[in-house]
Amino acid sequence: MQGLSLASLKKNPALIPLYVCIGVGGAAAVFYTLRLALRSPEVTWNRKSNPEPWEEYRNKQHKFYSPIRDYSKVESPAPKYTE
Numbered sequence: 001m002q003g004l005s006l007a008s009l010k011k012n013p014a015l016i017p018l019y020v021c022i023g024v025g026g027a028a029a030v031f032y033t034l035r036l037a038l039r040s041p042e043v044t045w046n047r048k049s050n051p052e053p054w055e056e057y058r059n060k061q062h063k064f065y066s067p068i069r070d071y072s073k074v075e076s077p078a079p080k081y082t083e
Contacts, residue, residue, distance in 0.1 A: 003015045
């Protein structure tokens with residue numbers, strides 16, 4: 001197929017921005033998926049060492065963007081589960 005080798009890209013330089021955009025979009029998708037898997041309070045990788053990982057985020061920001069800077073002064077809307 002044309003456009004998949006370096007020699008054919010030299011003949012069709014208009015395909016280079018297409019490959020750059022697809023590469024950047026793929027890298028952004030992988031980065032965001034990894035960020036969700038590693039930073040979200042809903043995901044736990046080791047349940048034995050931290051049985052309630054959501055309690056760690058009670059006074060922390062876990063949104064992608066929030067106008068509130070200091071979460072230590074804001075009362076958390078999350079319910080406290082005690083037995």
